[in-house]
Amino acid sequence: MKAKQWLVVTSGVLAVTSxxxxxxxxxxxxxxxxxxxxxxxxEAIVVQKAVTAFEAANPTVKVNLNFIGRDIRKxxxxxxxxxxxxxxxxxxxxxxxxNAGKYLLxxxxxxxxxxxxxxxxxxxxxxNKALLEQYKVEGKIVSMPYxxxxxxxxxxxxxxxxxxxxxxxxxxxxxxxxxxxxKKAGFEPITTESDAFQDVILGYYVQRASGGCDxxxxxxxxxxxxxxxxxxxxxxARDIAGLASSGxxxxxxxxxxxxxxxxxxxxxxxxxxxxxxxxxxxxxxxAGPNFRWGxxxxxxxxxxxxxxxxxxxxxxxxALVKSSKVPxxxxxxxxxxxxxxxxxxMVNDAGSPAAHTGVTWxxxxxxxxxAVGKARRAFGWACDIAKVSEVGYNIIIPAFGDLLVGxxxxxxxxxxTVNESAQYWASRx
Amino acid sequence: xxxxxxxxxxxxxxxxxxxxxxxxxxxxxxxxLSLFEVNSFSSTAEAQFRGFGNYRELFTTxxxxxxxxxxxxxxxxxxxxxxxxxxLFTMFLTSGIRYKSxxxxxxxxxxxINLVAVATVWVQYIYNSRYGFLHGFFNALGxxxxxxLEWTSNDLIFWAMLLTYxxxxxxxxxxxxxxxxxxxxxxxxxxxxxxxxxMFQIFWSITLPLIRDVLRxxxxxxxxxxxxxxxxxxxxxxxxQTVGAYTPAVYLYELAFGASTGxxxxxxxxxxxxxxxxxxxxxxxxxxxxxLFRSERYEY
Numbered sequence: 001m002k003a004k005q006w007l008v009v010t011s012g013v014l015a016v017t018s019x020x021x022x023x024x025x026x027x028x029x030x031x032x033x034x035x036x037x038x039x040x041x042x043e044a045i046v047v048q049k050a051v052t053a054f055e056a057a058n059p060t061v062k063v064n065l066n067f068i069g070r071d072i073r074k075x076x077x078x079x080x081x082x083x084x085x086x087x088x089x090x091x092x093x094x095x096x097x098x099n100a101g102k103y104l105l106x107x108x109x110x111x112x113x114x115x116x117x118x119x120x121x122x123x124x125x126x127x128n129k130a131l132l133e134q135y136k137v138e139g140k141i142v143s144m145p146y147x148x149x150x151x152x153x154x155x156x157x158x159x160x161x162x163x164x165x166x167x168x169x170x171x172x173x174x175x176x177x178x179x180x181x182x183k184k185a186g187f188e189p190i191t192t193e194s195d196a197f198q199d200v201i202l203g204y205y206v207q208r209a210s211g212g213c214d215x216x217x218x219x220x221x222x223x224x225x226x227x228x229x230x231x232x233x234x235x236x237a238r239d240i241a242g243l244a245s246s247g248x249x250x251x252x253x254x255x256x257x258x259x260x261x262x263x264x265x266x267x268x269x270x271x272x273x274x275x276x277x278x279x280x281x282x283x284x285x286x287a288g289p290n291f292r293w294g295x296x297x298x299x300x301x302x303x304x305x306x307x308x309x310x311x312x313x314x315x316x317x318x319a320l321v322k323s324s325k326v327p328x329x330x331x332x333x334x335x336x337x338x339x340x341x342x343x344x345x346m347v348n349d350a351g352s353p354a355a356h357t358g359v360t361w362x363x364x365x366x367x368x369x370x371a372v373g374k375a376r377r378a379f380g381w382a383c384d385i386a387k388v389s390e391v392g393y394n395i396i397i398p399a400f401g402d403l404l405v406g407x408x409x410x411x412x413x414x415x416x417t418v419n420e421s422a423q424y425w426a427s428r429x
Numbered sequence: 430x431x432x433x434x435x436x437x438x439x440x441x442x443x444x445x446x447x448x449x450x451x452x453x454x455x456x457x458x459x460x461x462l463s464l465f466e467v468n469s470f471s472s473t474a475e476a477q478f479r480g481f482g483n484y485r486e487l488f489t490t491x492x493x494x495x496x497x498x499x500x501x502x503x504x505x506x507x508x509x510x511x512x513x514x515x516x517l518f519t520m521f522l523t524s525g526i527r528y529k530s531x532x533x534x535x536x537x538x539x540x541x542i543n544l545v546a547v548a549t550v551w552v553q554y555i556y557n558s559r560y561g562f563l564h565g566f567f568n569a570l571g572x573x574x575x576x577x578l579e580w581t582s583n584d585l586i587f588w589a590m591l592l593t594y595x596x597x598x599x600x601x602x603x604x605x606x607x608x609x610x611x612x613x614x615x616x617x618x619x620x621x622x623x624x625x626x627x628m629f630q631i632f633w634s635i636t637l638p639l640i641r642d643v644l645r646x647x648x649x650x651x652x653x654x655x656x657x658x659x660x661x662x663x664x665x666x667x668x669x670q671t672v673g674a675y676t677p678a679v680y681l682y683e684l685a686f687g688a689s690t691g692x693x694x695x696x697x698x699x700x701x702x703x704x705x706x707x708x709x710x711x712x713x714x715x716x717x718x719x720x721l722f723r724s725e726r727y728e729y
Contacts, residue, residue, distance in 0.1 A: 074686035077695070081469050099687060099695065194582060196668035252559055255579035257552050258668040389693045394492045398583060398672045407584075420491060427489035 028062045031330050033088040034076060036316065039067040042350035043147060043316075050342040054333050061329050076100065080321065087324040088333060093317035094380050096143045097135035098387065105320040106140035110331040116339035118358060123335055128355050130378040131315050145315030145355040146338045147346060149276040150372045151200045151381070152311075154364075157292035159187050159271040168296035170308050172239060175299045179248040182271045188250035190243065191261045191270040198401045199392070201274055203382030204298040204312055205236045211305025213383035220388035220396075225422030228396070229414045237403060237410035239301065244406030254405040259283070266291065274298065280364035281351040293364035297371055311375040312382075315355055395420040456708065463701035470685075470697055483702035493703070496675040499587055503594065503655045510595045511651065515602040519610050520632065522603075533607070537600035544597065548664030551593045556580035581665070586673045590665050594658075602647055609643030610636055645722035652714045656707055677707055 037044035044067050051063045068075060076089050080103050096104060111124035118126050131145040163185035169175040179189035192198055206216045209232045219227035243249055250270045264270045266283035280293050297308040318337055320330050336342060343356035353361045353369060361369025385392035396417055403413040463483055467476035487493050518536050522529055555562045558579050567576035580589040621631045659678040666674060670688065685700035687693040
């Protein structure tokens with residue numbers, strides 16, 4: 001055959017082959033996955049590994065993984081409204097239920113599928129039950145928790161030792177007494193940020209005082225505002241103001257902008273901080289490897305119904321989108337994200353807690369893991385104050401912040417919260 | 430050569446289309462959404478008609494009222510500081526000093542730095558009440574009460590943010606006013622000095638009238654920038670928006686898209702109403718400035 005003919009034949013073979021390859025790739029089912037992590041975060045690397053394991057086990061499926069970051073809360077609803085194809089999304093389980101519930105597919109029909117890496121058990125059986133059932137939409141589970149958090153008091157064990165505190169406080173009176181010992185030993189007992197984490201102090205106190213979050217939810221929705229001067233809030237105002245007047249709130253707390261307060265704990269200036277289980281990881285660079293972290297649950301309060309094993313907890317969770325055309329394949333991917341291997345990587349590589357019942361929390365959050373495992377009751381971030389966020393975050397929390405640092409008295413706090421929330425509801429008419 | 434009507438239409442059509450696409454249609458749609466209680470931009474199936482209810486609610490919401498006060502204070506107090514300093518620097522730079530280019534670059538430098546980086550440095554270092562720059566500076570002067578001022582507390586955060594905004598803005602407005610001042614013929618200043626005019630008289634009677642147009646442009650730019658102030662308040666509250674530092678644009682953004690902590694119930698209708706209020710504020714203030722700075726022709 002002449003050279004020209006060889007060229008034509010070779011070109012034809014190449015064209016046919018590449019066409020076959022392209023159509024083979026096109027034949028793969030695609031899952032569009034929007035992740036809440038940023039690409040450089042350790043959690044993102046754990047997710048990427050789980051996706052790779054899923055694709056290896058499912059060669060006809062390709063995952064289009066997008067690391068959107070925290071802006072996913074703003075971008076995902078708008079994208080779904082505009083008809084964009086997204087099959088899997090992630091975020092805080094409370095936010096998913098509250099703000100994205102209408103987009104999500106109930107998972108009841110999928111949870112009994114076999115778990116990956118745990119023969120003989122279903123997916124439902126391998127995930128912490130309290131977390132799985134914490135947030136539902138119309139009574140149905142819509143998301144799989146895979147990176148939980150718990151809110152506890154994190155403290156410096158060296159400070160406690162030097163102050164002669166032998167046991168962690170379990171009551172409000174003990175918290176005050178231990179704060180006094182820390183102050184006498186030259187430490188600042190408690191801090192927080194002025195733009196974050198004040199809400200969990202309020203949420204925990206209300207839960208401990210009333211045994212649940214109903215009192216807070218009722219007050220948030222009270223159109224007259226008068227519920228904010230009820231007995232639970234009156235007692236809370238008195239006790240919180242007592243912390244400030246006794247000098248137990250670190251100087252400069254009013255001006256702390258995240259992460260200034262956290263850094264003060266890591267630098268060994270302040271002893272205790274009510275925060276999420278991410279705290280030790282976030283300040284690892286400042287605290288150093290020799291920092292001895294301890295944690296204890298929020299104490300009970302006088303006359304209160306809440307117990308120390310009621311834990312403020314939640315999780316970053318993964319969910320399927322209702323409009324997905326590949327829900328079976330998408331849930332198959334979710335099985336790999338919540339598999340024992342992926343959850344073990346979450347603990348070891350990302351230093352994060354795990355929702356898998358077969359994976360132990362380790363390092364500085366080991367004690368927190370035990371507390372969550374023993375939890376009698378789980379309740380949401382700041383007792384779900386975000387459910388009426390304009391009242392919660394623009395009225396109640398700013399007033400609480402002023403009370404916490406001693407800028408206003410308990411009576412001024414109660415008057416302000418009653419009047420401003422009534423004014424807000426009047427404006428909604 | 431006389432241009433035909435069809436040529437006008439041909440050349441104007443792209444600009445008109447662009448204007449309609451990126452301004453007119455979004456404005457009309459926003460005005461429409463502002464009359465409803467709705468939680469989605471594109472799907473209005475569950476929308477409830479509220480008439481002007483969103484506007485009524487907006488103006489009686491304490492946080493929005495506070496945000497309007499914040500931009501009013503920024504406009505007036507911040508404006509006086511920025512323009513006052515800009516004039517001062519202009520006089521300094523036009524006085525014949527050596528190394529004028531260096532000083533001009535130094536004055537403009539804050540404007541070049543990314544605003545988020547600026548806010549982070551000011552919030553976490555300069556304003557830190559225990560080891561920050563201002564803490565050390567005031568301590569060195571023996572002013573301990575100023576040294577321990579909690580600049581980023583809820584009470585003072587607005588003023589802290591305003592001070593940073595002034596620092597960032599002075600450079601660009603100095604350059605604008607300087608560009609106008611440098612167009613004035615030098616002979617006018619020389620003649621004024623020969624006649625015995627002092628620096629203030631020269632500034633008031635010669636410089637100011639002849640840079641009127643430049644001042645008008647600068648005032649419009651300042652006003653629009655302040656009314657739409659967004660990045661700095663957000664950067665001054667890294668996690669949750671501090672109530673004292675709210676601006677209308679930030680409140681609008683939280684209502685439209687939710688916040689990580691803070692307002693996270695999406696209310697597009699109320700957000701749209703806030704957007705319309707901002708649009709009207711910009712139009713009204715631009716019209717007012719144009720009226721105050723009516724053009725006069727000077728021959729020289």
